[in-house]
Amino acid sequence: MSFSQDMDDEYEKLIRRMNPPRVVIDNDSCKNATVIRVDSANEYGILLEVVQILTDLNLTITKAYISSDGGWFMDVFNVTDQDGNKVTDEVVLDYIQKSLGPEACFSTPMRTIGVTPSTDSTVIELTGCDRPGLLSELTAVLTHLRCSVLNAEVWTHNTRAAAVMQVTDDSTGCAISDPERLSRIKNLLRNVLKGSNTPREAKTVLSHGEVHTDRRLHQMMFEDRDYEHRAVVDDDSSSIQDERQRPDVCVDNWLDKDYSVVTVRCKDRPKLLFDTVCTLTDMQYVVFHGSVDTEGTEAYQEYYVRHIDGSPVKSEAEKQRVVQCLEAAINRRVSEGLKLELCTTDRVGLLSNVTRIFRENSLTVTRAEVKTKGGKALNTFYVSDASGYSIDAKTIDSIRQTIGQTILKVKNNPEEQQQRQKPPSQESPTRFLFGGLFKSKSFVNFGLVRSYS
Secondary structure: OHHHHHHHHHHHHHHHHHOOOEEEEEOOOOOOOEEEEEEEEOOOOHHHHHHHHHHHOOOEEEEEEEEOHHHEEEEEEEEEOOOOOOOOOHHHHHHHHHHHOHHHHHOOOHHHOOOEEOOOOEEEEEEEEOOOOHHHHHHHHHHHOOEEEEEEEEEEEOOEEEEEEEEEEOOOOOOOOOHHHHHHHHHHHHHHHHHHOOOOOOEEEEEOOEEOHHHHHHHHHHHOOOOOOOOOOOOHHHHHHHHHHOOEEEEEEEHHHOEEEEEEEEEOOOOHHHHHHHHHHHOOEEEEEEEEEEEOOEEEEEEEEEEOOOOOOOOHHHHHHHHHHHHHHHHHOOOOOEEEEEEEEOOOOHHHHHHHHHHHOOEEEEEEEEEEEOOEEEEEEEEEEOOOOOOOHHHHHHHHHHHOOOOEEEOOOHHHHHOOOOOOOOOOOOOOOOOOHHHOOOHHHHOOOOOOO
16 A cells, blocks of 8 residues: 555656646736745645645735646736735745746645644544534643643534644643553543534544644535535524525536536625635545636635546535535635634633633634644634624623633624625526637636746
């Protein structure tokens, strides 16, 4: 098995030496974005790897043109920084060149780029049924077991919850290696996840390997089948609101070319392209051509795909599954609730104390990002009222007084979060933007991008 893996890696390196990747970064041709063009020998998963690198740099992809037919990968991305400006930071531009250009092919394979080594910490992966106070209970157990949470990300969607946490021993600051202690941590966390008496299995996985948090969370929730629709008792207004925010995903077959055409319309947000491409890749679909565009607050994505076995979507059931999985991928990262940011000196039990205060004030955490840097805790929480009502401003004031007015800050208000745009007007299931693609041999012939030669 190891020999076969080594042979595959050597073959990849040979192909890249013969056809080294080329990256062109252009800050002149577009008025409001940096244009990045990537040319490379094509291989399965390369689109996701490129998008992952750009996303990990916190760049926003406003437009993209994708073409990977005939064994060659040629994509163009219009990107901006978090403030909507062109990318001018030389450190960032140099990193893009080294990560995507010829130098990348002589080091580790691209599949490992953007993955954070975790040999100095223990990685805990959790999946189970969501409920109010779950994060508080999990972090209380970790504190009791003398574990410090260095980094963590928690997603909730469709009554399910998933978390990836990096923890260390609070006395040594190192990874936890004692097998008996690891087994106890795993069992106690699983018991917390099982506390809701749901028939669905709770999972706890501990490791010391490498992990790309966003990628793993998508894979974990996909494996947990969070995309399956569940009957939830709710009032009519909430049901209408859920329908209004639901992404518009369509799948149609273009039989003349043996492609399935996947179109997505939804509200734009950071990392949207990564989320959809990640899901298509994990479902083993290959994107041969595509177009991504954002206009105002709306995003439009169109992909021409085949399954890895070369076939388009074969049945109505498969089509429905693709739609459900893409809807779930888009909604997992939607920031429901009030955004709170915490910045203070890190200490043992901090996360447990903060989430306990949330729970005692009837707030539930719908999403969380926990980071530590230079001894500082930099945490972001999205919270909502556990009963489904609007969050009382007095409740937030009380929580801030308890934690510290300068430590915990409110970044938006609940009323703004509850606003939803009207669904986009319905057009034909797909615009087939690339109808003339197969008559031309070059991206430049589309009239979409200028030549860089």
